[in-house]
Amino acid sequence: MALKTGRGASAPPFLVMDVITAANARQAALPPGAPHVIRMEVGQPGTGAPAGAVAAAQAALRDGRPMGYTEAFGLASLRARIAAHGHDWYGVAVAPARVAVTVGASGAFPLAFLAAFDPGDRVAMATPFYPPYVNILTALGMVPVMLETGPDTRFQPTVAMLERLDPRPDGLIVASPCNPAGTMLDPAELATIAHWCDANGVRLISDEIYHGLHYDRPLATAAAFSPSAIVVNSFSKYFSMTGWRIGWMVLPEDLVRPVECLAQNMFISAPHIAQVAAEAAFDCTAELEANVAAYRRSRDLLLRALPGCGFDDLSPAEGAFYIYADVSGRTNDSRAFCARMLAEAGVAASPGVDFDRTRGQRFVRFSYCGPEADMAAAAARLARWR
Numbered sequence: 555m556a557l558k559t560g561r562g563a564s565a566p567p568f569l570v571m572d573v574i575t576a577a578n579a580r581q582a583a584l585p586p587g588a589p590h591v592i593r594m595e596v597g598q599p600g601t602g603a604p605a606g607a608v609a610a611a612q613a614a615l616r617d618g619r620p621m622g623y624t625e626a627f628g629l630a631s632l633r634a635r636i637a638a639h640g641h642d643w644y645g646v647a648v649a650p651a652r653v654a655v656t657v658g659a660s661g662a663f664p665l666a667f668l669a670a671f672d673p674g675d676r677v678a679m680a681t682p683f684y685p686p687y688v689n690i691l692t693a694l695g696m697v698p699v700m701l702e703t704g705p706d707t708r709f710q711p712t713v714a715m716l717e718r719l720d721p722r723p724d725g726l727i728v729a730s731p732c733n734p735a736g737t738m739l740d741p742a743e744l745a746t747i748a749h750w751c752d753a754n755g756v757r758l759i760s761d762e763i764y765h766g767l768h769y770d771r772p773l774a775t776a777a778a779f780s781p782s783a784i785v786v787n788s789f790s791k792y793f794s795m796t797g798w799r800i801g802w803m804v805l806p807e808d809l810v811r812p813v814e815c816l817a818q819n820m821f822i823s824a825p826h827i828a829q830v831a832a833e834a835a836f837d838c839t840a841e842l843e844a845n846v847a848a849y850r851r852s853r854d855l856l857l858r859a860l861p862g863c864g865f866d867d868l869s870p871a872e873g874a875f876y877i878y879a880d881v882s883g884r885t886n887d888s889r890a891f892c893a894r895m896l897a898e899a900g901v902a903a904s905p906g907v908d909f910d911r912t913r914g915q916r917f918v919r920f921s922y923c924g925p926e927a928d929m930a931a932a933a934a935r936l937a938r939w940r
Contacts, residue, residue, distance in 0.1 A: 577591050594921050655824050664820070667694055678723040681700040682914065748779035751780065793838075849923060852923075859937070863940050889905040901939075
């Protein structure tokens with residue numbers, strides 16, 4: 555007799571991870587001295603953790619500090635530092651008791667979804683979207699509701715879109731800056747959405763993991779506009795600490811204890827050594843801002859160069875480190891297009907179908923957080939490949 559499987563067993567792949575595998579395989583197969591594969595498929599900073607964070611971790615290990623479980627919500631000193639960060643960046647007072655340290659932002663989303671929603675609840679989001687939003691919600695028995703966006707709204711949701719939903723959703727996920735388009739909500743736009751959610755009993759989840767990586771628009775946090783919003787952030791992007799697997803949430807009062815209980819059972823705690831490093835990362839502003847300046851230069855170079863490479867319909871790229879390119883003039887199969895780009899030009903990028911299952915076949919996402927020299931070389935390769 556065949557054994558049954560759960561709904562999570564049918565979760566679709568996160569295709570960018572498959573692109574990583576393909577790029578690794580191509581790199582491994584190259585002969586010595588051949589030009590290396592340029593990695594533009596994944597949002598992983600090429601700069602590594604800031605020096606002060608690494609030094610703090612080394613010192614903790616050298617001193618023999620025990621690296622055991624922490625409280626489920628993390629070290630008290632780190633939670634206080636995150637709360638202070640909210641005041642420093644946004645002028646928002648956040649009690650450390652509302653801060654939860656998590657195993658990356660990826661560990662925060664299941665906690666938020668389980669605490670805020672029940673199976674069958676409907677959670678809206680803009681499309682294109684970060685694929686794990688949909689995949690995690692679906693695995694948990696919740697129902698993603700797509701808000702189709704485009705260049706006219708800078709790939710961001712609007713209250714008008716929400717008003718057209720019948721019935722109203724139980725939740726809304728926003729991301730500013732967003733992945734994959736790199737666009738942002740203005741503070742007034744975010745405030746309007748947050749107030750609409752509060753007025754309509756819709757739980758707002760604000761993905762703010764790219765905060766700090768913004769170039770042309772002002773930054774705002776949902777915590778400034780809504781007492782019921784869940785804010786998710788991470789040390790992976792601005793702080794350049796992807797592999798340390800450390801993130802955080804700012805929780806509304808009614809979800810603090812529910813999320814804590816879930817975290818105790820699901821994760822116990824985030825890695826102790828990563829928490830030590832994360833706390834020290836807040837003192838590395840000069841190094842981190844130098845990284846942002848490098849991303850800006852790479853962004854500006856690519857926005858100038860890509861149209862000459864046959865990519866002439868690009869997202870505004872206001873934040874994060876992504877450019878979303880409409881390639882419908884060249885292909886209607888973004889997966890095959892990206893595979894060919896990797897094989898023929900040695901440039902790895904992500905197919906848009908990962909982010910939009912209806913229109914994504916005509917989009918490609920480029921990530922420009924790798925070394926500046928690689929971004930310039932990618933532009934040259936793509937110009938020849940055209």
